[in-house]
Amino acid sequence: MLDGNLKTPTQFYREILEALQAGGMGLTSDIDGTLSPIAASPSESFVPEGVRTALAKLHASGKLKLVAMISGRSPIDGRRLVGLPQLFYLGNHGMEALEPNRDNPVPAPPVVRYKPLVAAALDFTRHKLLALPADHFGFSGESTTPPGQEAALLFEDKGLTASIHYRLCPNPVLARQAVVSAVQEACTNTGLIISEGRMVVEIRPPVEINKGTALYDLSRQYGLKSLVFLGDDLTDVDAFLALRKLEQEGGGFQKGFAIGVKSPEMNPKVHESADFLVDGVPGVQAFLTWLAEQV
Numbered sequence: 451m452l453d454g455n456l457k458t459p460t461q462f463y464r465e466i467l468e469a470l471q472a473g474g475m476g477l478t479s480d481i482d483g484t485l486s487p488i489a490a491s492p493s494e495s496f497v498p499e500g501v502r503t504a505l506a507k508l509h510a511s512g513k514l515k516l517v518a519m520i521s522g523r524s525p526i527d528g529r530r531l532v533g534l535p536q537l538f539y540l541g542n543h544g545m546e547a548l549e550p551n552r553d554n555p556v557p558a559p560p561v562v563r564y565k566p567l568v569a570a571a572l573d574f575t576r577h578k579l580l581a582l583p584a585d586h587f588g589f590s591g592e593s594t595t596p597p598g599q600e601a602a603l604l605f606e607d608k609g610l611t612a613s614i615h616y617r618l619c620p621n622p623v624l625a626r627q628a629v630v631s632a633v634q635e636a637c638t639n640t641g642l643i644i645s646e647g648r649m650v651v652e653i654r655p656p657v658e659i660n661k662g663t664a665l666y667d668l669s670r671q672y673g674l675k676s677l678v679f680l681g682d683d684l685t686d687v688d689a690f691l692a693l694r695k696l697e698q699e700g701g702g703f704q705k706g707f708a709i710g711v712k713s714p715e716m717n718p719k720v721h722e723s724a725d726f727l728v729d730g731v732p733g734v735q736a737f738l739t740w741l742a743e744q745v
């Protein structure tokens with residue numbers, strides 16, 4: 451892979467310090483795979499105490515204009531996992547916003563009417579996949595009564611979007627084919643969109659809202675001069691590209707910092723569009739701790 455897009459550590463840390471001292475900086479981050487190690491299922495995820503402490507300190511310093519999390523989870527679930535209600539949460543890839551210390555997430559108006567369609571598509575997909583022979587997921591014929599996929603597939607209803615996780619299947623390559631094919635059938639003629647992440651297939655409303663548009667809007671709304679975003683997966687690349695767009699447009703915005711999180715499953719696009727890479731969640735924790743020491 452080419453590394454031409456990556457800054458050297460010296461350059462990266464110098465530029466981020468300059469931007470911090472100039473004021474008007476925002477800090478935004480993905481959650482799963484970035485702040486929390488990828489777990490066998492989303493409910494087993496946790497955010498290490500060191501990450502939480504650094505985020506809390508960064509927020510309390512008052513030196514940042516915004517500290518926000520942007521996740522594929524619902525915003526309430528994202529906040530539960532991070533455990534810091536004083537931060538801003540955007541969930542469902544930016545389709546739903548939860549303001550600091552509030553309890554009612556606000557969905558983006560265009561997505562609300564797709565909610566029943568997403569629920570119906572998830573339901574169809576569940577029935578379809580659970581009725582398939584277990585060998586479609588890599589289970590051997592004899593060892594599967596009842597079919598193994600009942601325990602190995604995770605169907606996550608996130609309100610505005612839905613996810614099907616296949617990480618626990620014995621053969622994820624086979625399982626992915628089965629899941630994608632069922633989701634495609636479920637979404638036929640509904641207008642719904644299918645996207646993929648790390649061992650997960652998602653059903654989404656056909657609206658132009660993603661982590662990139664959400665980050666862009668947030669930056670303009672808060673009048674940020676610089677913005678850090680950390681992410682590990684394909685959906686985070688939209689956010690990385692939004693930072694470039696903000697830089698090109700200028701208008702008070704000066705500098706974006708696209709930090710990619712390395713993992714064995716890292717999509718090459720994450721590497722290609724980042725300014726800087728850190729090594730897994732421990733690398734994120736080290737970066738946030740360093741930044742918290744600077745404020």
Ligand SMILES: [Mg+2]
Binds near residue numbers: 480481
């Ligand atoms: Mg992630």
